[in-house]
Amino acid sequence: MQDLSTLDVQSTSEDEYLDLDHMNSPPGPPRYLQHLSLTGRLESLPQWIPQLHSLARIALKRSKLNVDANSLEALQDLPNLVELELVDYYTGDLMKFKAKKFKKLKALRMEKLDQLAFVVVEDGAIPELKKLTLSRCQNLKLLPFGISSLVFLEELLLYDMPEEFIAKLQKDSEDRYLVENVRVIQSF
Numbered sequence: 564m565q566d567l568s569t570l571d572v573q574s575t576s577e578d579e580y581l582d583l584d585h586m587n588s589p590p591g592p593p594r595y596l597q598h599l600s601l602t603g604r605l606e607s608l609p610q611w612i613p614q615l616h617s618l619a620r621i622a623l624k625r626s627k628l629n630v631d632a633n634s635l636e637a638l639q640d641l642p643n644l645v646e647l648e649l650v651d652y653y654t655g656d657l658m659k660f661k662a663k664k665f666k667k668l669k670a671l672r673m674e675k676l677d678q679l680a681f682v683v684v685e686d687g688a689i690p691e692l693k694k695l696t697l698s699r700c701q702n703l704k705l706l707p708f709g710i711s712s713l714v715f716l717e718e719l720l721l722y723d724m725p726e727e728f729i730a731k732l733q734k735d736s737e738d739r740y741l742v743e744n745v746r747v748i749q750s751f
Contacts, residue, residue: 567593574603639664660688674698684709698722
């Protein structure tokens, strides 16, 4: 198990919690893991995730973590993380990407975050982000605060987003200048 490069764990039902803390025991989590996908409820992110320095891709689905879970803190310093997918992952209304964190992240997908109303990207956070996908975040009506600091952002893909959010991206809207550097903006 120590030499695994991909790990995909799924619960059998939407209400079942994943218990993965036993992987913290010797011999510990797979140290060469590059791809991790967890589908199912979580009390908190497994404590061993920050030890996975080879991790390049993470998908967290149906986790429904609460505000107190410090959900992004366990992921923000992973040195090789380039792709992060968060689907029905979080029940809070604010998601904050802290300054100088997620240094190599290139693709971020946020989907079905039902309570999410605000996204904050602090100056210097996710500096290499090229592709941002937002899907079915029905309470997100404002562009992420700090999106203009994502100077390498090339694609903004939107799926089933609220009309108020889409209106902020129209050519004649007062917020359009925030994404002026983004080459591709598509709404589906």
